[in-house]
Amino acid sequence: MATNNSQHISQQFEQELQDIRSRVLTMGGLVEQQLSKALKSLKKSDIDLARSVMEDDRLVNSLEMKIDEECIQIIALRQPTASDLRLVSVILKAITDLERIGDETYNIAQKALNLSENKHTKKNYSEISTLGNHVKSLLRDALDAFARLDVDAALSVAREAQEADAEYESFMRTMLTYMMEDPRTISRVLDLMWSARALERITAHTHNLCEYVIYLVEGKDVRHLSVETIEKVLDRNNED
Amino acid sequence: MATNNSQHISQQFEQELQDIRSRVLTMGGLVEQQLSKALKSLKKSDIDLARSVMEDDRLVNSLEMKIDEECIQIIALRQPTASDLRLVSVILKAITDLERIGDETYNIAQKALNLSENKHTKKNYSEISTLGNHVKSLLRDALDAFARLDVDAALSVAREAQEADAEYESFMRTMLTYMMEDPRTISRVLDLMWSARALERITAHTHNLCEYVIYLVEGKDVRHLSVETIEKVLDRNNED
Numbered sequence: 001m002a003t004n005n006s007q008h009i010s011q012q013f014e015q016e017l018q019d020i021r022s023r024v025l026t027m028g029g030l031v032e033q034q035l036s037k038a039l040k041s042l043k044k045s046d047i048d049l050a051r052s053v054m055e056d057d058r059l060v061n062s063l064e065m066k067i068d069e070e071c072i073q074i075i076a077l078r079q080p081t082a083s084d085l086r087l088v089s090v091i092l093k094a095i096t097d098l099e100r101i102g103d104e105t106y107n108i109a110q111k112a113l114n115l116s117e118n119k120h121t122k123k124n125y126s127e128i129s130t131l132g133n134h135v136k137s138l139l140r141d142a143l144d145a146f147a148r149l150d151v152d153a154a155l156s157v158a159r160e161a162q163e164a165d166a167e168y169e170s171f172m173r174t175m176l177t178y179m180m181e182d183p184r185t186i187s188r189v190l191d192l193m194w195s196a197r198a199l200e201r202i203t204a205h206t207h208n209l210c211e212y213v214i215y216l217v218e219g220k221d222v223r224h225l226s227v228e229t230i231e232k233v234l235d236r237n238n239e240d
Numbered sequence: 241m242a243t244n245n246s247q248h249i250s251q252q253f254e255q256e257l258q259d260i261r262s263r264v265l266t267m268g269g270l271v272e273q274q275l276s277k278a279l280k281s282l283k284k285s286d287i288d289l290a291r292s293v294m295e296d297d298r299l300v301n302s303l304e305m306k307i308d309e310e311c312i313q314i315i316a317l318r319q320p321t322a323s324d325l326r327l328v329s330v331i332l333k334a335i336t337d338l339e340r341i342g343d344e345t346y347n348i349a350q351k352a353l354n355l356s357e358n359k360h361t362k363k364n365y366s367e368i369s370t371l372g373n374h375v376k377s378l379l380r381d382a383l384d385a386f387a388r389l390d391v392d393a394a395l396s397v398a399r400e401a402q403e404a405d406a407e408y409e410s411f412m413r414t415m416l417t418y419m420m421e422d423p424r425t426i427s428r429v430l431d432l433m434w435s436a437r438a439l440e441r442i443t444a445h446t447h448n449l450c451e452y453v454i455y456l457v458e459g460k461d462v463r464h465l466s467v468e469t470i471e472k473v474l475d476r477n478n479e480d
Contacts, residue, residue, distance in 0.1 A: 064463075065463060075315060076322075079319040082316075086312075092329070096333070176427065176430070180427075223304075224302075
């Protein structure tokens, strides 16, 4: 009877962990959708869409607070150890990154509103769309790696994030020359630069998600390491 | 004997919590010093100081990882509940904010390096110094409120952070007019704008620290609320 009981509790606990993981993925899906809408509002000067991104930021915030509370509850009631504790602690971190990604989509939507008031030209919009689509696909792949606990996929996203960073740097240099060539564009180009900066921040948070996957699966804290070093750390691990 | 033993364990646990709290304050002190040095490097075009800020970022990162690991250890071994668990969960969050503040001081130091190559004029440096000093004093007061678990002090920092945000907005508008008036300044003014943006981010993380103090003392999660709403929430609580 005691065994049945503890089996029952452990099954319940497993279910709770499953539920909370799937809620994180729901939050990730919402944030990905927010990014998609923010980029579209920028490209199409769609005021309504931009406003809906800004309004829906509340949903992201309240999901973060709810999941956060559930994690604390699980720690208090289930007293998880080892890999279960690792999962809960990673979820506590991941939802902070997701919430910040949500904040950055809010910032992009706000710039889209500014830019929609100034419709003379759509120059540069295609360049930021290219960067935006790249970042969006990185985020999707990182969430996918998180869902499948796939270290190789996480590493590949971390590698590609470096390319997105290089694209961002090149975008910023181009914008600087546009400003200098035609100072009448300064205000508009600045809004594009802030949007690009938001995309760069989203890439950084996406990179964090990849590090969490590696920590969950390999038990190694690889924060603040270059991708090359992470690869070495993991290879060394494989050779052990 | 059993009682003595459990008393002994509980004293040990208390000591561990004390140690970890004081380590967070050490990390806070280090980050505060980094901000101070970054601002000075900006003001004095001090290349060596800027480089030392960028190098010391590693110390901040490694402190974050160490404290993070200690928190997970405490959860695994001591299985804290109620206010102890609240403290550990807040520390896990607070060190992320402190680490990000460290990252922003790195960004400011990097801009100081850029600006030092371009010494023609020091125009606008005094304006960013004013903003910087304000943000620095907010961070110091927030760390103080955290050390003393002082809700009133935390609320007062949160209120004053709004003024710093208004100063930041006004600074950005002024910089925009400078750029437009004299396009030769664009590159330099952009570096100042990025530095100001870093200061704005530091204010946001400082604000988070204040919310943690309120959560620790009052048990209320006040994230994503305006200061006015937080005051109402706490007043209502006082009237209960």
